[in-house]
Structure formats: structure tokens, C-alpha cells
Amino acid sequence: MAKYLYNQEAVANLKLSDMSVLDRLVDFESARAAHLKKEHAKKDKRMSLAEAVSTFVQDGDVITDAGFSYVRTPHQAFNEVIRQGKKNLQMIGAPNTNQSFFISYGCVAYSHNSYSGAEMRGIDRSYDRMLKAGRVKILSEWSHGGVAQGFKAAQLGTPGVFSKQMLASDIVRYNPYLKVMQHPLRGDHDPVVFVPALYPDVAIIHCHAADKYGNAYIYGPAVNDLAVAAATRKLIITAEEIVPENDIRYNKKGSIIPFFYADAVVELPFGAVPGNMPGYYYWSRQWWEKLMRFGGASDENMKSFLDEWIMGTKDQFEFIDKLGGAKWIAEARRQTKAAEGDNEDIDFSYEEYTLKHDSGLYY
């Protein structure tokens, strides 16, 4: 194991006593060894979600958020991680919105923080409470771009990149991985931030289609997922459908994750519910509003809400039944197509969830 000279000011500011907990994320040698050791042959890697999660998500792993908060995020696979009771995970992502689900169930103990919350629908009050109660510890603060550069550096096959982001902010004073240095080639004063390549232990990436080997196709924003797929030690691909390899070869032009990164391929239609799956289904606005407004109000509310939706469902089909079943699917498909200009414009009005008004509708 390499010896890491962490940013000591950040270590002190974050009150980290055991720095070994930081190592996995930047440990190139073990990531490369894991990549060398995994199956390189083009083999059928299909398995059930339960098997993939139980085999490839281990207690203590650094797991990644994926997609963009509620866009193409593997929510249903995350629910399975929670239902299997994984413990002591670290979570990183840009954004890192979905860490709160895990923290609520004691699955994620450490946060590499970039963004939590739901933009216009508000700050994550649940995260605020759990942080202050010591239910999660922040190991590092990042900007979105900093995390993105760390993953991209791994995909580029470099030890890290020099960045102009985060310089002189308090983020570098709360991130043990970042070092401010002089640009090595310039004779004039030119500070840069060294961002190390980041290697998560496990990533779950939800895709539109995959073949049985793990060649996987993403439509819409890839965000950081192409870089994450290259960086992570273990990769679970969940896909809306499993297609023949030739469908990827001939028809699927755009963002492709190559098969050799993948350890498991899971057929998981509606795997991004209750978030948005580009081209396939719109997010449930009321579900997220209820999460933020009702769940955000107290720990008890959050527990009852998540118990109902995560522990109270065994898979995505039961989840969709609760959202409104086939009617929900039809509306969500109509809305997302209209949103993308692939359907006639529709009226996006809906009954917003508020603490005073719950229509019971999720579309």
C-alpha cells in the first residue's frame, strides 16, 4: 500500500483520527489489481439484482452515486443495497444527493460531500440532522467539478490532474485529498490544485440497454458515469432491457460503457423509478416533494416514508404499483417524451404535494 501525504490542514479541520479510511479512494495499485483480476473474457454476466448486490457490494466499500440526483440514478438497485443491510459504506458522487437514503438506514457512514439536496425543492434537512447527530462523518468536501476531474483522471489513466477549481476556497481546507501547489512548468506565481485520480470500490450504473456481456448504452446526460465505469473496482450494470450484442454494435450510437468494466449485468426495467429515465419515464414530482417536505420535517417522518417505499416494497414493480401502476407508467412516459420534444407539448401542471395537501397522486 502506498503512503499518502494527506492535506493535514484538512485532516485537522475534519477531525479525522484514523486516516486509513481515506486510502481506498485513491489507492491506484489495488484498483489496477482489481481491474486485472476481474473477468476479461466476454462472458454472460447476467444475474439477479439481489445476487449482484450481495456479491459485489461489500461492507466498507466506497460506493458512488450515479446519474444526476434523480436523473438516470439506480434508485431501485440502491433500495436493494439498503434492504440487504450493507454497512459502513463511504459514498461519493457529483451530485451526492442520494447518500441520505443510505445514511437513514445506517448503510453509509462516511460522506465525500459535493452536493446534497433537491435544487428548487429545497435543502436536505434530513442530511442536516443526521450530520449533526453524528450518523455520518464527512471525509472530504468537493465541488462537482473536482469530483468529476478525479473520476476523469482515473479514466484518462493518470495519477491525477491539476485544476484551477476549488483554489483558495474553504473546500481545499476540508479535503484531505487536495494539495495546492505551484504549476511545475511556470516560472511566475501560478497556484494549482492537484486532484488525485479517484477509484471507488463499487458503482451501480443504470443504462438504457445492455448486452449480456455488459456493453451498456446510455441515452441523455452521461454526467460522470463513463469515467466512473472506468475507475471503479467493481461495476454493476442495471439496464432497462437486455439486447443482443449486435443491437449495441449496429444501432446504439452515443455513450457506451465497454463490457470489460462490468462485473454484473442486471435486467432491471424501471430501475430509475422514482427518478427520471431519459426517453423512458419522467420523475415522480410528488414523490420527491413528499420526501423533501414530509420526510424532511423530522426523523420519524423520514423513517415512516422510507419504510413505506423502500422496506415496504420488494422490487420496482411493487414500487410502481404504489405510484399508480400502469396509469403511472403511461403518464410518466408521456411526460418525459413531451419534455424531450418527442411528443406533442402537454400541460405540465400537476397537484403539488404540500404538508397541507396530499392528492395521493404520483403523476
Add this chain to the structure above:
Amino acid sequence: MQDLNVPANPLETLAYIIAQQIHDHSIVYIGTGIPMVAGILAKKTHAPNITIVYESGGQDPIQGDMPWSVGCPFTWRKSPTIMEMSYSFAQCYNGYVDIGFLGFAQVDMYGNVNTHIIGKDFHKPKVRLTGSGGNNDLSSLTENMVLVGLQTPDKFPEKVDFITSVGHLTGGNSRQEAGLIGNGPSAVISPWGVYDFEPVSKRMRVKTLTPGVTFDIAQQLTGFELLRPAGEIPETKLITPEALKIVRTEVDPRGVFTTMPTA
């Protein structure tokens, strides 16, 4: 559909003022919230040839409904291309973005922004906020930044509780010394005034004030000493009836971002 006879509320006014900062033919990086309304309003009025880009990597989407997130389909609706996140910020660094708009929870006298915590203790803050998201990246890299938010003495403190994003740091040329790219914030826009930064000290200065707001009122709404420009302070140009109609009928007909929050 919104009632066109109701006078403009502060958020609609804000959207209009922000839109006036946008020059036609420029590339505009838009953060979530009111800047989205402003960008689309500018495109529908005086700046039809701007290219709007978002953190999702969406480039130049065909306008649809109001986006609810910087990742939502309306930010990449039929975009010719969608960039990965790292490339999207690189666009600012490499000089392909002219102006960016961001919100804040706190902004200080030098335009430094906080979206991390309220309170001095990182481990026991009064409130934990979102963290940076793309706020720091845009502030670190973009040629011209405009900051947008509400104004109270708490939201305009002398020093922010946490520097999420560097504006003019400690004033003077400290931003350049620290190695950051771009000019730093050129304006701060609140419902009560438009502020710029005095060119040498880089301290926040009143530029124009909303009709009815005096310098003394603006000062009372600020937690540090505001600089006063020479001469009479001009009034901020308020939203015109034509622009208000466009906001309410075309840009944000459901009032997603332009309805005043109720208690």
C-alpha cells in the same frame, strides 16, 4: 395561466434585472432557479441568439417547460450534444462561456459565496446547506459571474461562514494571486438593488437601487459597509409590462420559479 393584471412581484423583477445582464450572441451558463427564468426571458426578448448551457452538459436546448433541475430533460431538449460533467466545466476554463449566473445563501463584501453551512462550526452548524455543487467550479473559472439572491444582513455578512466559491477573496488582486481564472463576480443582484465591485478595492458597491429603496435602506439590509458610488444613485429599471407578460405567458406560466413562496 397567471393573472396578467397583478403587479410584478420581486422574483419577476429579479428575473428581468438578471436578463438585462445578458448580451446577445453570448454563451450563458445557467444555474438552477431564477437564472433559468432570466436566461429564457433574455432569449425571448433582447438576446435571441444566445446559447444557454447547463451543468448537465446540455448545450443550446430547444426551449420547453421550465427546467426543475440542471439535469432535467428541458436542459438538454434536442441538444446537438450533451457534454460529460467534467467537460461542461472545462468549457468555462477554456473560454467558451461568456457569463455565468449563480445563487448563494450568503455573499460577503468581496463577493465570496457560501452554500455550505450557516454558523461558524463546521461540525455543528446551525444549518447544513447543499455544499458546492457546481457553484465553486463556475466561480473559479467563468470570465464574468453574476450572483443572484435575497438580501438581508444575514445573507450579506462581512465574512461568509464558509467560502464555497471565491469571488474577490480579500479584495485588490487577491483573486488573481490565488490563481483563479476569470474576472470574478461583476454584479450581485437582489430584489432591492444591483451591486458591483469597486475596481481597486473590489468591495461591494451600490450600482442601482429598486425604486423606493434608498442607500440607507440598502445599508440596513447589509451586514457590512456598502460603498456608495459618486453622484446620484440611479434607479434600477423595473420589468416592463411587455416583459412581464412574456414571463407569465411563455417563460414560466406555472410560476415554478416566479411565484413568491408562501409561509
